Amino acid sequence: xxxxxxxxxxxxxxxxxxxxxxxxxxxxxxxxxxxxxxxxxxxxxxxxxxxxxxxxxxxxxxxxxxxxxxxxxxxxxxxxxxxxxxxxxxxxxxxxxxxxxxxxxxxxxxxxxxxxxxxxxxxxxxxxxxxxxxxxxxxxxxxxxxxxxxxxxxxxxxxxxxxxxxxxxxxxxxxxxxxxxxxxxxxxxxxxxxxxxxxxxxxxxxxxxxxxxxxxxxxxxxxxxxxxxxxxxxxxxxxxxxxxxxxxxxxxxxxxxxxxxxxxxxxxxxx
Numbered sequence: 512x513x514x515x516x517x518x519x520x521x522x523x524x525x526x527x528x529x530x531x532x533x534x535x536x537x538x539x540x541x542x543x544x545x546x547x548x549x550x551x552x553x554x555x556x557x558x559x560x561x562x563x564x565x566x567x568x569x570x571x572x573x574x575x576x577x578x579x580x581x582x583x584x585x586x587x588x589x590x591x592x593x594x595x596x597x598x599x600x601x602x603x604x605x606x607x608x609x610x611x612x613x614x615x616x617x618x619x620x621x622x623x624x625x626x627x628x629x630x631x632x633x634x635x636x637x638x639x640x641x642x643x644x645x646x647x648x649x650x651x652x653x654x655x656x657x658x659x660x661x662x663x664x665x666x667x668x669x670x671x672x673x674x675x676x677x678x679x680x681x682x683x684x685x686x687x688x689x690x691x692x693x694x695x696x697x698x699x700x701x702x703x704x705x706x707x708x709x710x711x712x713x714x715x716x717x718x719x720x721x722x723x724x725x726x727x728x729x730x731x732x733x734x735x736x737x738x739x740x741x742x743x744x745x746x747x748x749x750x751x752x753x754x755x756x757x758x759x760x761x762x763x764x765x766x767x768x769x770x771x772x773x774x775x776x777x778x779x780x781x782x
Contacts, residue, residue: 515723518546519709519716528566532556533639536718550646551725553674554636555706557717558654559616561632561670562623571622574614581610581624587755598755603629604744605669607656615712625654629670630739637672641731649674649728652740653703655712659752666707668699671740675727698727699740 520539526532536556540548562568571577575595584600601610603625611625626632629652637650652670657663668676676699680691706719729737747753754762765775 513723515705515721517705517709518543518720518722519711519714520718520720521716523560523715523717526560526563528564528568530564531639532560532564532636533643536636536640537643539718540720546720548640548644548648548720549722551648551722551728553649553651553702553721553724553728554640555651555653555666555703555710555719555721556633556636557710558611558625558629558652558669559613559623560717561626561629561636561652563617565626565632567624567626568617568621569624570620571612571614572620574609574612574622577622577624578610578612581612585755585757587757601625603669604741605656607654611654611669625669626652630672630737630741631670633670633672633739634737638731641673647673647728647730651699651702651706653706655707666703668697668703668740668743671699672737673729673731674699675729676738676740676743678727697743698724699743 520536520543522539522542523535526535536554537548540546569577578597578599581601582597582599583602583604585597586600586606587598589596596608597610598606598608599610600606603611605611605625613623614621617623633650633652636652637648640648640650650670650672651668651674653666654669655664656667658665676697678696678698680694680696683691685691702721702724706721710716710719768775
């Protein structure tokens with residue numbers, strides 16, 4: 512019987528800019544009895560500690576302005592009793608609420624921005640761990656996201672290194688001998704979500720180790736390709752749901768004006 516083991520690493524304190532995350536993770540892993548890191552382990556690391564180590568904790572008296580600064584495109588917005596929720600595309604190409612800007616688990620008057628390049632952050636951490644350990648492990652950097660059509664939030668991969676992020680089953684046969692034509696399993700997202708079950712949001716356990724999927728870990732080799740979590744972002748030309756309701760209405764209205772030979776109004780869109 513196949514099994515997967517998840518272990519949260521306790522004892523990781525507050526992270527300051529410049530902190531060596533590989534050293535912190537190795538120290539925390541060494542303090543867990545009977546759970547020394549092994550070849551093929553995958554570490555799920557909350558993006559908050561990566562952001563803090565990289566100095567992405569910034570003063571922000573106005574969180575909304577910080578969100579605007581990180582926004583490339585407004586997808587949708589909704590006014591509610593607590594304020595306004597904005598779903599935007601951020602500088603990483605990720606579509607999420609508030610551009611990933613977070614004011615939880617950070618001192619009052621500051622916000623946390625996502626890492627500038629989460630895949631590069633994951634590669635650096637993965638390389639540091641592999642050098643110290645002498646064997647291959649994988650790294651997933653996680654962040655919490657909502658889902659279209661579904662209530663609640665779950666963790667997903669925003670950075671990854673040293674592992675396969677998508678298992679492409681297209682062309683293989685199912686148990687009934689039928690060819691699968693569309694199945695691509697986002698294993699990095701599944702790892703992130705599973706790890707969040709034991710990391711939690713308030714337990715101060717920002718790192719978890721998943722054991723039992725060594726086939727996903729890619730050995731380091733000269734010239735080897737590391738797709739990273741950015742490959743999970745669907746290209747715009749293939750995204751059937753790229754437009755928010757406001758954008759779709761504007762494009763439809765503009766198209767109707769052009770078809771009728773009328774001038775197309777200039778819509779004002781605030782990020």
